[in-house]
Amino acid sequence: MKTNYEVAIIGGGIIGCSIAYYLAKEQIDVAVFEEKQLASKSTSAAAGMLGAHSECNDLEIFYPFARKSQLAYFQLQDELKELSGIDIELRKGGIFQLAYSEAEKSELSSTLSLPTVRWYDRDNVRHEESSVSTNIIGAAFIEDDVNVLPSSVCQAFGKSAQVLGASVFEYTSVLSIQKQDSSYTIKTSKGNFQAKYIVVANGVWSSNFFHQLGLTNTLIPVKGECVSVSSEKPLLKHTLFHEHCYIVPRNNGRLVLGASMVENDWNEQASLGGIEKLIAKAKTMLPSIIDMKIESFWAGLRPQTFDQKPFIGHHPDDEGILFATGHYRNGILLAPATGQMIRDFIMKKEIKKDWIEAFKIERQKR
Amino acid sequence: MKTNYEVAIIGGGIIGCSIAYYLAKEQIDVAVFEEKQLASKSTSAAAGMLGAHSECNDLEIFYPFARKSQLAYFQLQDELKELSGIDIELRKGGIFQLAYSEAEKSELSSTLSLPTVRWYDRDNVRHEESSVSTNIIGAAFIEDDVNVLPSSVCQAFGKSAQVLGASVFEYTSVLSIQKQDSSYTIKTSKGNFQAKYIVVANGVWSSNFFHQLGLTNTLIPVKGECVSVSSEKPLLKHTLFHEHCYIVPRNNGRLVLGASMVENDWNEQASLGGIEKLIAKAKTMLPSIIDMKIESFWAGLRPQTFDQKPFIGHHPDDEGILFATGHYRNGILLAPATGQMIRDFIMKKEIKKDWIEAFKIERQKR
């Protein structure tokens, strides 16, 4: 078994696999270490809404990064299918971000100022989606906030990376990282490996390595609970979104309702109370959803940083250690741009200064 | 393949299998015809509470029948384990039937008049079950309303009957029943069979045969939706019961919440709205249940007759046709007594007149 790599990535979720893919494309010798299977944790729990506009509250720095990542998906769709055989289920249609009052409409004003976003009043929304609640006054229609199937994206990144030469070690726990001269030894449940660069990309569990690497940062789990439902008739073509909750139509005709927000709960199962709140919320958007049949439910842990922006960049004291974690609600959306940014760090290409500053792990609370 | 039987039973749920068991014990040559698998429909959806007292609103006729059936379970437990190797998971502990007001306590008065039932005031209830809502004023404690695992009871009846010589045909639809001289031919998806007696025991789907047999009776499906949850700590030793809803502790440490009541819905899946109501109801009994984790959910169809009592007895014009169906909320509880009563009809033993009158299919609405 080969035990020496240029780059070792800890974490086989969508972030780790995106990085592996962009590095493998450049013929960089990379290995991914995943404790369970690819896409088995938070990645597969996500709904996959690419909310560059709807999740954005910072037009100057976050939006251009998110938008770049969103646009990358349109290219990745064919590229990854060709290499891996896996369809990422990029689904057009866009989002209606609902407003129930003039106050809520005002809150949408910065979103509405973006060139690809338009205001629809109630009748126009209901012309497109006749089952939406009559209590809305209208909605921002964001055509570009499409969605993907996250577990398929992650698998497609991972298998494409393998086709391009990367190694993937599933069911392999990383126990410790040790520096030795100009390289690192990582101790795993499958033995020791060496690498020139280490990328810590295992979501909320990255915290465990922060301490070991001399940092005081932490990540807080914010559990999200979801339900998937089916109906006899097709009910929805676009995603509905309101106050962090969404109803996303899938390629198989089902709707995914997500997601609750439970701070500091490490338990990865859905609770009765979480599902109750989710149903209550979904009813306000789509009253007839109450008659739909439950197919399944699940939960995942979002990794939250102090300012809800990810950590992407070098260890402050050690160029060989990189972080790509803490993506909170936006891991699926930001995966391509994060993969490209880590690739650029390792290849010493130019990176936008704003992004380096905004995402470096040693930034301070403002 | 043997195609000639003394008795052919249509339906491999708990009622059909109980009948098969009691007949096979008497060396009567019996066959069960089941469209899917034993216990695959309403039987396995039931929680298995043996509510002879808590579900009873007729002390004169229904209660003695239900009580006799309940007591039969204590004997069946060992008998069926010995023959089939299957444990029916009879679980002692009993029920607390909660009252939230003096008015609700009054409604319990007839239940409380029974010798095995006692009133507990709030503090005493909470001494036994410290997580019960403080909003109750007390509860009727019904020690004998124990519970069983319905799918195991049904399997145990079915396999014990086989050990005693009965035949079971799974994945076999019965298409029609035709009289020929002194016997019947039933046409099935596996070919034709002959029998001297036919017992229609396939729950809400029995309606289909009523019409074919010249009767105008009908059965209405009343869907019940359930959820099963788990907790880190054991939360409950006794079943809680209030207004048709219950929380039943299982042998594996889980709690089963049931069941909603949706009239005239043939869809066998749980709906978002049903689960929402169930959670709301369970919270009023056991507030901390909200933090418990959902394990699974399901639904089943109760067969409801016009007066909510079962149809047990002969066809009014044809001694060879028997009915054992329409058990509504009480199929698990009444299975043993129903099996015995059908056996007694076929063996021409004496049966209590009251029961014959109360359960005959040609009785009139009063």
Next chain:
Amino acid sequence: MKTNYEVAIIGGGIIGCSIAYYLAKEQIDVAVFEEKQLASKSTSAAAGMLGAHSECNDLEIFYPFARKSQLAYFQLQDELKELSGIDIELRKGGIFQLAYSEAEKSELSSTLSLPTVRWYDRDNVRHEESSVSTNIIGAAFIEDDVNVLPSSVCQAFGKSAQVLGASVFEYTSVLSIQKQDSSYTIKTSKGNFQAKYIVVANGVWSSNFFHQLGLTNTLIPVKGECVSVSSEKPLLKHTLFHEHCYIVPRNNGRLVLGASMVENDWNEQASLGGIEKLIAKAKTMLPSIIDMKIESFWAGLRPQTFDQKPFIGHHPDDEGILFATGHYRNGILLAPATGQMIRDFIMKKEIKKDWIEAFKIERQKR
């Protein structure tokens, strides 16, 4: 509830839903009656290989019909996605039909005579699919025998039909069909319905209606058992096929192995013996499959006619009754052409005489 339709279709599998779709496109008022849910039986058990060439042993009549149906899928893909939001997962790549000896190669000669089929010798096959067994001598490469996801096709047909005005009744058993003057009454578990035309399209369970309608035909169930597996690395881009067994790559990166052939078994579960044979067979095609991980397994019942061709056409004595059933191994492949043919019967359009003769229910064994 509307109870009067132009056409009533019995069966909500891929055949019934295709018919509903093609009729609804012509503004014909149609209803589908399905005992469980759309696509819940044999349809969802199928692998979805569109083997117009590989499953073909009759170039004169069967092949043009199958080929027409196969080509229709390329148009349906976008049409159905637009109407229903459901992606049918049409997956290009084609099939390698393997030959292990010169004798087997000879058996492929009629397939190889088709314009779109080419012979690949072993090295060329293994250049495309490096994991294929070295025991082959080569393979027929059939680029047009693509595959689809059958449950998605069926759902997409059904929901598109509804968008175009059709009605779908799930959880509705059809109990009997009765002629009354110029229309039919069908008795169902949800009450009576009237229709001018009845289409019997419920697969192997159609037999039940044959008898009721005065016909002596029968359908034999041929159970097919399948397994789905996943691997760490992508293993296959094309479908492999040999002696009725196939390994089909899916859009989500998994492989589906199918399918066993168990005659006259109505049990819809996979057996130990069936899975054992399937693994043995798959190993001969793709030896390293032995290390892949099992994801799930299932079984379904193929409806087999006496000559393994479907029954498509009128009742010999009754123009208002139509049959579209008995598709055996080819239900997914033939669904579009079957839907079109039934539409043409009802609209009294011209139909190829050969096909009418080949598929009529009253044809004789030759």
Next chain:
Amino acid sequence: MKTNYEVAIIGGGIIGCSIAYYLAKEQIDVAVFEEKQLASKSTSAAAGMLGAHSECNDLEIFYPFARKSQLAYFQLQDELKELSGIDIELRKGGIFQLAYSEAEKSELSSTLSLPTVRWYDRDNVRHEESSVSTNIIGAAFIEDDVNVLPSSVCQAFGKSAQVLGASVFEYTSVLSIQKQDSSYTIKTSKGNFQAKYIVVANGVWSSNFFHQLGLTNTLIPVKGECVSVSSEKPLLKHTLFHEHCYIVPRNNGRLVLGASMVENDWNEQASLGGIEKLIAKAKTMLPSIIDMKIESFWAGLRPQTFDQKPFIGHHPDDEGILFATGHYRNGILLAPATGQMIRDFIMKKEIKKDWIEAFKIERQKR
């Protein structure tokens, strides 16, 4: 949250939970730290055969320890049901350990020398179990090698311990153990905890701590794959056993087939090849099993030490660290005796010298 305990146990499998139970019974303040949920890994993958006699190849030391543990289960059954409400499904009946030749019968001679074991020749075996292969020459009948449901035992230990005052932290990873004066600090994903004693009891993943604690021992995973099947008729009352493979009847009427032996594979999913071998083996014992229906399949990792005996005892240089791991094929059987032995170490009670020597981690290969 209380963060200071007398004893901290790493691992919430059956070993960790048994220890917690026996300590909590003595009013010792104990906490269990489990990365996922109780019983979620190897414990729930085990079949639960208590093979004190059938798995034994060392009558002097291992047998008395295993036998003591086996007998403890008979007492635990009621004790744990009373405290936790959970039934451990102790199932009598015993094992037939099959012999297919005189040579195999000879190998059973030491087992047959035990007082509770008797030889049955073929006819006698088949009188008890008529479906057993006619190829056997006979079997050792071991009445006391009963079985339990391992996940229920583990849950029952864990919840009973909680009722007695123990704490259980699920979804809590232990990252490191550090000594500080006379106590230890364990760093976890939920923060730091202190304890006077640490017990490492997390199966094959214990290796990770060995290195951290200055030991060179290792544990090798030996994956075991299992299948569960159901039949129409009850097929088996006793467990069948041959060459490490068994067929165990469950309380719910199903049979569990286990288990394959795959060395050094960390992947916790069942493979095609493993299931194939298992079916082949089961057929030789019970030919008609081939017709049974597959219900589910799974895999788990047995922790194997160099001599296949567990590590139970102190760290050689540190009295505060204890090990209870490496139970290989016998974790369920040995859980009670292991819990008692660790309790006795901590309470400084007398322990049989033989057992201390045989199970100490610093013992040498002989």
